[in-house]
Each structure stands twice: as structure tokens, then as C-alpha cells.
Amino acid sequence: MGVRSLLFCFFFLYTFFLELFVAKAGLGVNWGTRATHPLPGGIVVKLLKDNGFDKVKLFEPDPDALKALGNSGIQVMVGIPNEFLLPLSNSVQAAVDWVRQNVSTYISRYGVDIRCVAVGNEPFLKTYKGAFQQTTFPALQNIQAALIKAGLGRQVKVTVPLNADVYQTDTNLPSGGDFRSDIHSLMISIIKFLSLNACPLTINIYPFLSLYADSHFPIDYAFFSGSASPIVDGPISYTNVFEANYDTLIWALEKNGFSSIPVIIGEVGWPTDGDPNANINYARRFNQGLVDRIIQGQGSPKRANPPEIFIFGLIDEDNKSIDPGNFERHWGLFNYDGTVKYQLNMNMKGGGQGGLVPAKGVKYMARQWCVMKPEASLSDPQLGQSISYACSNADCTSLGYGSSCGRLDARSNASYAFNMYYQTANQQKGSCEFNNLAATTTRDPSQDSCKFEIMIDIGKHEAPPRRSPSPPSLSSSTKIHNNNNNIVMVILIWIAGCCWWCRWCII
Numbered sequence: 001m002g003v004r005s006l007l008f009c010f011f012f013l014y015t016f017f018l019e020l021f022v023a024k025a026g027l028g029v030n031w032g033t034r035a036t037h038p039l040p041g042g043i044v045v046k047l048l049k050d051n052g053f054d055k056v057k058l059f060e061p062d063p064d065a066l067k068a069l070g071n072s073g074i075q076v077m078v079g080i081p082n083e084f085l086l087p088l089s090n091s092v093q094a095a096v097d098w099v100r101q102n103v104s105t106y107i108s109r110y111g112v113d114i115r116c117v118a119v120g121n122e123p124f125l126k127t128y129k130g131a132f133q134q135t136t137f138p139a140l141q142n143i144q145a146a147l148i149k150a151g152l153g154r155q156v157k158v159t160v161p162l163n164a165d166v167y168q169t170d171t172n173l174p175s176g177g178d179f180r181s182d183i184h185s186l187m188i189s190i191i192k193f194l195s196l197n198a199c200p201l202t203i204n205i206y207p208f209l210s211l212y213a214d215s216h217f218p219i220d221y222a223f224f225s226g227s228a229s230p231i232v233d234g235p236i237s238y239t240n241v242f243e244a245n246y247d248t249l250i251w252a253l254e255k256n257g258f259s260s261i262p263v264i265i266g267e268v269g270w271p272t273d274g275d276p277n278a279n280i281n282y283a284r285r286f287n288q289g290l291v292d293r294i295i296q297g298q299g300s301p302k303r304a305n306p307p308e309i310f311i312f313g314l315i316d317e318d319n320k321s322i323d324p325g326n327f328e329r330h331w332g333l334f335n336y337d338g339t340v341k342y343q344l345n346m347n348m349k350g351g352g353q354g355g356l357v358p359a360k361g362v363k364y365m366a367r368q369w370c371v372m373k374p375e376a377s378l379s380d381p382q383l384g385q386s387i388s389y390a391c392s393n394a395d396c397t398s399l400g401y402g403s404s405c406g407r408l409d410a411r412s413n414a415s416y417a418f419n420m421y422y423q424t425a426n427q428q429k430g431s432c433e434f435n436n437l438a439a440t441t442t443r444d445p446s447q448d449s450c451k452f453e454i455m456i457d458i459g460k461h462e463a464p465p466r467r468s469p470s471p472p473s474l475s476s477s478t479k480i481h482n483n484n485n486n487i488v489m490v491i492l493i494w495i496a497g498c499c500w501w502c503r504w505c506i507i
């Protein structure tokens, strides 16, 4: 019988599965929706696809985002905000309802490829002082039970995105890694549970925050260029904090008997504004290094198998809490309106320079700004209070020291604040008064790095052509497996082809 044909058959299958494997090493990104003027879901999904992202993580089951992701081919991790952990920990029924409304419906009615539910968001963060320590694990168990009940136990995995502060090292070396002592047994219980259910552990790692927290942090060590003086840990030399931090986790896992649990990096990235170290150059340097690692499928010294990575984040969010710092609203690869902040080479498989592509079809409000009147006086007693009012209702985080608008003179500074308020208020009548200190202008007041923005016109986006209501879904189960079906079809065709080839040889 034809050994050669068997070899051919083997070769075909081999190349086919290799293709599958290569295609799997995809690009993931976090899509946060805490913006005063969020881009419409449809525009964002197009932005994701145009830029080669095939996985996205949402912090909550945002209906507009999820509907737009339907039948997009993009895999989705959907998050449960921390405030839901308590009710979900108390009752399986609450979890069943949550899964029905926020997972099953989107899979069956809209064809969303939900792969994972992220239960809570960094619930054991030290600054929360234990607020979610009692509720996270029971909520995780209830959501897992609810997924199984909904028949989604295999398709949709659960995880808990944790901040890297859940582990530490006493020796300053990765090999000293172990889980924080106040949550050690809780971590072991959760990891055991994830492991039993074939679920990944999710960790957020932020080299930017290492630099932000410590002014003596060696700057090169925050990036991937390998120029930092290495930290030597036994046979391994670390030249960047990302790998050292990640391997601290791998050591902690190994020490506690979980050396093979899959790990997802749920968030990693670099902000572009709101702090002297949050700037375009550093963000480009860090994120290019990160994207290169993802594309090359690079692992770490302790674990060669690369983790799945979700970059943080996709778009700036001007309504995020700035408790962590002013930079918090500037993590996007893209500006609030989907324009490109800086170029990155997203080249997926060699050949061609794949740069970032901006969002398409974005509608803006009129080209007009709100500025301080030329005749208004800097010594006007109402000025300070007017600026504070503007900045407590709109995003002034670019005005801080070392930020993109940090070098404006006092007059332009006031104008910036007034304009942000005016734009955030959709250029409404009466939103450019400020005790008669402000007036509108059609001359762009932007200077150097400081951009005076014009907001997206949500109204224009909100009136899309009416679509007829979708017919009741009879074929939900066939829709769910759309993507899988395609793969199965291709495999069948290949096998059929192989068999036909082999028989032909034998005859």
C-alpha cells in the first residue's frame, strides 16, 4: 500500500493543523466603555477587524458592544463588575439569570462568540482592603454552575482577572514568588477550581505602574529592548520587568502544584497622557515590544508556551475614575474618536507593513471651540471657580504636570477647561458662559502637543437607518456553532480528500 500517499495524507493534515495553530496566536485587546461619548459599537468592531484584533475583553456586558460583536468572528471575554459579586455569590438563581441575560442571549440571538466570563475585576486589589474577598469565589462557582446549566459549560470558560499584586516575592527575584499571605488559601482554592474546570487564570501586569510607583525604577527595565542591566535569578537573566513579574507568578503556581494551568494576561499596556512617564514615545516603545512578542508567540524564561494577551486598551475613556492617577483616561491605542495616536507595526505573518488603521465613519460636532474671552481678566474672582466647575464635569487630565497640555499659560489653561466642558456638554447652548468669561470661536486653539478636542456627535450616530426587527430565532443552536461548523467542514473536506487520494493510490 502506498506509503507515499500516507505520507501525503499526513502532510496535508499536518499543514492544516499548523494553520489552525498559527491562526490561534491572535491579538487581544480590552474594550472599555467608560466614555462620555462612546463610539458606536459597529464602528469599534470595524476598527477591531481592520487592525487584526480577533479577541476582545469587555468589562461589562455592554449591550451595544455585544450586539455589534455578533457574527464578527471576534472572540469575546465578558466581565462582571465587582459590585455584582455580592448578589451573585448569594444565589445560584441570580447567576442563572445573569448568564441568561448577559451570555446565552447574545450567543443564541446575536451570534456573539463568547468564550469566557471574567468574574469580577481585580477583586483582591490591596486598595480594596478585602471588600470582595468573601464574595468572589462563591460568585465564580455560581456562574460556572449557571453556565453548565445553560449548556455552555464547554464553550464558555470562567476566570477571575487579578492584579499582579496577588503574588509577591520576598527575595526580589522571580524564584521567590508566592501568593500574598492574606489571600494565600483563597488563591489556592480558586486556582484549584479553575484547574478542575479547565479554565485559565487571568493576571494583569503593568510595568508602567512599577515606574509610576517608584521614581528610582530603572527605566529601561520597564521596556522590552533588553538594554537594562539584568536581574540574575539562578540560570536566568531578566532584562524586563514584564517577564520577571510573569515568571514570579509561574514560580508561585509551580510551588503550589499548578505548574501547567494556562495563564491569560488580562491587561497590559502603556498610557499616553496624564503623567510625565505617560507619553507617546514610551507608549509606542512598550506596545511595539509587546505586539512583537505576541506575533512571535514568545513565552518567558520559565514558561516557553506564550500566554494569551489582551492589550489595555483600545480607546481612551474620558469618564473613568482617576483615583489611580490622571493617566487612567489615556490607555488607548486610539484616541476617544478612534484616530491613531501613534503608529505600531501590527504585521501579523511577515510581509507587508501593517500599521494601525483609524476608525471609519466617525461623525463630529461643529468645528467650534469654547475659549476664555480676550477681554476677560485673569484676576476675575470667578475664574478659579469656573475652571473647577468645568474640570469636575469634564476631563482635564491633560492639564497636569508633564501632560500634553501641562505647559499652557494661564489663559489657555482656562480655555482648555472651558472647551472640554463645552464639548462634553455637546456644545449645548449655555455651556460656554462661565460667568461671562467664555465665548465660542471657530479658530482651533490647539497648540503643539495640546489638542483642543471636538467631541463625537452622539446624536448623529444614534439615528441609524431603522432596521426591521430580527425574526424570532429558530435556529439558535446552529448559529452558536457557526464558526466551529466551518472548521469541522474544512477538516471533513481534507480527510475526504486524503481518503480519496489514498484509495486512488491503492487501486
Ligand SMILES: *[C@@H]1O[C@H](CO)[C@@H](O)[C@H](O)[C@H]1NC(C)=O
Pocket (backbone or CB within 6 Å): 035, 036, 319
Ligand atoms: C460619568 O460617570 C459617572 C459615574 O462614574 C456617571 O454618574 C456620569 O453619568 C457619567 N457621565 C457621562 C456623561 O457619561
Ligand SMILES: *[C@@H]1O[C@H](CO)[C@@H](O)[C@H](O)[C@H]1NC(C)=O
Pocket (backbone or CB within 6 Å): 060, 061, 081, 094, 097, 098, 101, 102
Ligand atoms: C446583566 O448585566 C448588566 C450589566 O452589568 C446588569 O445590569 C444586569 O443586572 C445583568 N442581568 C442580570 C439578570 O443579572
Ligand SMILES: *[C@@H]1O[C@H](CO)[C@@H](O)[C@H](O)[C@H]1NC(C)=O
Pocket (backbone or CB within 6 Å): 387, 388, 391, 396, 399, 408, 409, 410, 413, 414
Ligand atoms: C491649569 O488648570 C489646572 C486645573 O484647574 C490647574 O491644576 C493648573 O494649576 C492650571 N495651570 C495654570 C498654569 O494655570
